[in-house]
Amino acid sequence: MTNDNNKPTRDSRNNLTLPSQQELMRILNEQRVILDNASVGICFILQRQIQRCNQRFAEIYGYDSADQLVGTSSEQLYPDNLSFRKLGVEAYPSLARGKRFSTELQMRRASGKPFWCRVTGKMINPSSPEQGSIWIVDDIDQQRHAADSLEQITRQQQLILDHAMVGIVFLHNRHVASCNRRFAELLGYETDELIGVSSQLWYADKSIWQAAGERYNAVLSSGRAFEAEMELIRKDGSRFWCDVRSKAVDPNDLSKGGIWIIMDISDRKATEAALVTARQQLEQRVEERTRELEQVVSSLHREIEERKIAEERIRHLAQHDSLTGLPNRGLFESRLQEQIAQAETRQDALAVLFVDLDRFKHINDSLGHHEGDMLLRSLAERLRQAVGQQGTLSRIGGDEFVIMLNDIKPRSRIEQLIMRLQAALVPVFRVGVQEFRISSSIGVAVYPEDGHTPQALIQHADAAMYRAKANGRNRYHFYNHRLDNEQSERVELENALFQALRHEEFELHYQPQIEIQSGRIIGVEALIRWQRPGHGMVSPANFIPLAEENGLITEIGSWVLERACAQLQQWQQQGLDLRVSVNLSAPQLDDANFCDKVARCLKRYRLDPSQLELELTESIIMKHVDQTIQLLEQLDKMGVHLSVDDFGTGYSSLSYLKRFPLNKLKIDQSFVREICVDPDDATICRTIISMADNLNLTVIAEGVEDADQLAMLAEFGCHQYQGYFFSRPVPAEQIPDLFDNTEQPERWNYQI
Numbered sequence: 001m002t003n004d005n006n007k008p009t010r011d012s013r014n015n016l017t018l019p020s021q022q023e024l025m026r027i028l029n030e031q032r033v034i035l036d037n038a039s040v041g042i043c044f045i046l047q048r049q050i051q052r053c054n055q056r057f058a059e060i061y062g063y064d065s066a067d068q069l070v071g072t073s074s075e076q077l078y079p080d081n082l083s084f085r086k087l088g089v090e091a092y093p094s095l096a097r098g099k100r101f102s103t104e105l106q107m108r109r110a111s112g113k114p115f116w117c118r119v120t121g122k123m124i125n126p127s128s129p130e131q132g133s134i135w136i137v138d139d140i141d142q143q144r145h146a147a148d149s150l151e152q153i154t155r156q157q158q159l160i161l162d163h164a165m166v167g168i169v170f171l172h173n174r175h176v177a178s179c180n181r182r183f184a185e186l187l188g189y190e191t192d193e194l195i196g197v198s199s200q201l202w203y204a205d206k207s208i209w210q211a212a213g214e215r216y217n218a219v220l221s222s223g224r225a226f227e228a229e230m231e232l233i234r235k236d237g238s239r240f241w242c243d244v245r246s247k248a249v250d251p252n253d254l255s256k257g258g259i260w261i262i263m264d265i266s267d268r269k270a271t272e273a274a275l276v277t278a279r280q281q282l283e284q285r286v287e288e289r290t291r292e293l294e295q296v297v298s299s300l301h302r303e304i305e306e307r308k309i310a311e312e313r314i315r316h317l318a319q320h321d322s323l324t325g326l327p328n329r330g331l332f333e334s335r336l337q338e339q340i341a342q343a344e345t346r347q348d349a350l351a352v353l354f355v356d357l358d359r360f361k362h363i364n365d366s367l368g369h370h371e372g373d374m375l376l377r378s379l380a381e382r383l384r385q386a387v388g389q390q391g392t393l394s395r396i397g398g399d400e401f402v403i404m405l406n407d408i409k410p411r412s413r414i415e416q417l418i419m420r421l422q423a424a425l426v427p428v429f430r431v432g433v434q435e436f437r438i439s440s441s442i443g444v445a446v447y448p449e450d451g452h453t454p455q456a457l458i459q460h461a462d463a464a465m466y467r468a469k470a471n472g473r474n475r476y477h478f479y480n481h482r483l484d485n486e487q488s489e490r491v492e493l494e495n496a497l498f499q500a501l502r503h504e505e506f507e508l509h510y511q512p513q514i515e516i517q518s519g520r521i522i523g524v525e526a527l528i529r530w531q532r533p534g535h536g537m538v539s540p541a542n543f544i545p546l547a548e549e550n551g552l553i554t555e556i557g558s559w560v561l562e563r564a565c566a567q568l569q570q571w572q573q574q575g576l577d578l579r580v581s582v583n584l585s586a587p588q589l590d591d592a593n594f595c596d597k598v599a600r601c602l603k604r605y606r607l608d609p610s611q612l613e614l615e616l617t618e619s620i621i622m623k624h625v626d627q628t629i630q631l632l633e634q635l636d637k638m639g640v641h642l643s644v645d646d647f648g649t650g651y652s653s654l655s656y657l658k659r660f661p662l663n664k665l666k667i668d669q670s671f672v673r674e675i676c677v678d679p680d681d682a683t684i685c686r687t688i689i690s691m692a693d694n695l696n697l698t699v700i701a702e703g704v705e706d707a708d709q710l711a712m713l714a715e716f717g718c719h720q721y722q723g724y725f726f727s728r729p730v731p732a733e734q735i736p737d738l739f740d741n742t743e744q745p746e747r748w749n750y751q752i
């Protein structure tokens, strides 16, 4: 009887009951089937000899059937005797103690090829080893090879990890599962120190760590790799920049952790920062350089612009009159030349008008430089407006303007323009408190009949203007060929005048000046005469203005002063007591040595300075007032008498003249001429006389031609007179006779 476990069982009296033959056969049969179908090799060894084994055992060792092994030594299953004995030595202690012995070792197949197997042995009866042992063999060769290659791969990977240039860490639940040396090195720890620690260790604080976690978890859970640049903290607290890449082991379960690869990019970052700085510096330098260049370029532009403006200005200045801005002679002539060419092509005509302002020199002399310029500017402006777009106006001299009129069909257009020009000048001109009436003389020359060149046309218009002036002020005249003669006469006169001094063609005549109350000659006025060869006596009115224009007047004036003083000395020597008046022109006062010249002259002829009287017109006095005052004060200090000629025709007021050290006023003959018929002239004479009285000045009237005029002047209280009534200007030698004639005072004086 056996139980389910096929073990002998006991009966009710506890006696062992053995299985039957049949039972045993069944059991044996069952066990054979088990052995034959076992997946492991099983063998029974007795005294190192294989007693029995299953088919699997034979297969494992490379035998076709178990029978090939039965009865053979088990040593043949080992690669060599040494390993055979080694196993025996190792296994015996356990087997002897009845324990199972198990090991993995290399054995040998029938082909001689070694293979790995796991063997487990057990003594059948440990107390009786001679009964043999049972061995179970499992072929684990493939398993071992797989494990070996896995180990090798693992070792290789470890090598890679250990020697990787990048830090590699495996995190589980954000804790270090493992890491390579480089990772620990990067953070300044030993590898062991890091195992198991939280990754918070290398973050600056918890909040950053948490924020980083949220960031990369979101990426990793999506199955993507997380990549970022992060600043991590080393063990010593220092910071460093690294490139971080991570991948989850299982994106669906982040708790399985992930791999992190960390690369120190501090150098790269420093290089990048240095690059950024360098680039910024470079950009800054480029910007600065660009700015500098821009400045240079803009200043160059400015310079070019300024140069252009300057050149334009120079060109403008070269072609325009600086005072009025009008085209100057050069520009006018070139424009005229162009118009002549066009007129020639079109068989057309054009006109040139020469405008000269009447008595402008006289007026200008009475004004200061600045005021004179102001007046000229406003004059030019009026002319410009009168000409308008119809012609070209140009200033070619002090008070000389020329106008080119292109369209002169019908010819009456010329007259129309002249009317407009004259009308433009009619309203009074105001300069400061003074008012002036200015008229003009206009000469006209027409192309082609009066000339074919700009010069000829201007010259002929000029000659026509002279004729207009000679005809009286505010006139105009058209050029005709006869004027050529007049013009050339003028040139001839000028040439002759230059010769006159050298050839001693001048002489002085003297006109007596009479004290009205006593009828006595108290002085004479020296008046120049020119005995021009072939022309007879030329009036000073004809050559003095010309001499003033060409500057010869300074020389002529010196000659007059010299001769008058010499004559006075001679008269004194003859016993005549008188004073000599000498006329002065403006340019003489411009001579810085004028006072010295006067002083030297008086000294030379041993004259008392009070015996010399210098006559100046109002306009001379009013020109450069401050300069003139100084000069007159110097002369006054010397004792020389000073008289204002042509008084009343100028623009000065008596009160203004108070500033000057004057001795005498000479009423202009234009007031005296009509004194008896024109009440206005009489009033003017009376006013001048009474105002002069108030200012303690002597008054002399000139141009007295008859007794009525003298009577009226005497009545007004005039002190002295001169004129044809007493005597025309006469040669010096006749003066003593005139003295003699004053013996009959009733004719010459006028007793009130």
Ligand SMILES: Nc1nc2c(ncn2[C@@H]2O[C@@H]3COP(=O)(O)O[C@H]4[C@@H](O)[C@H](n5cnc6c(=O)[nH]c(N)nc65)O[C@@H]4COP(=O)(O)O[C@H]3[C@H]2O)c(=O)[nH]1
Binding pocket: 511, 526, 527, 528, 539, 540, 541, 544, 557, 560, 583, 584, 585, 645, 646, 669, 702, 703, 704, 705, 722, 723, 724, 725, 728, 729
């Ligand atoms: N109708 C008329 N005329 C009379 C009478 N009494 C004198 N005259 C003239 O009137 C002019 C007076 O001289 P002025 O006003 O200084 O005017 C002078 C003076 O401005 C200038 N002049 C003459 N000699 C000189 C000189 O030596 N130097 C300068 N700078 N100018 C001179 O030439 C001007 C003209 O001189 P003249 O021809 O000599 O003319 C003189 C004289 O001959 C008269 O009763 N009736």
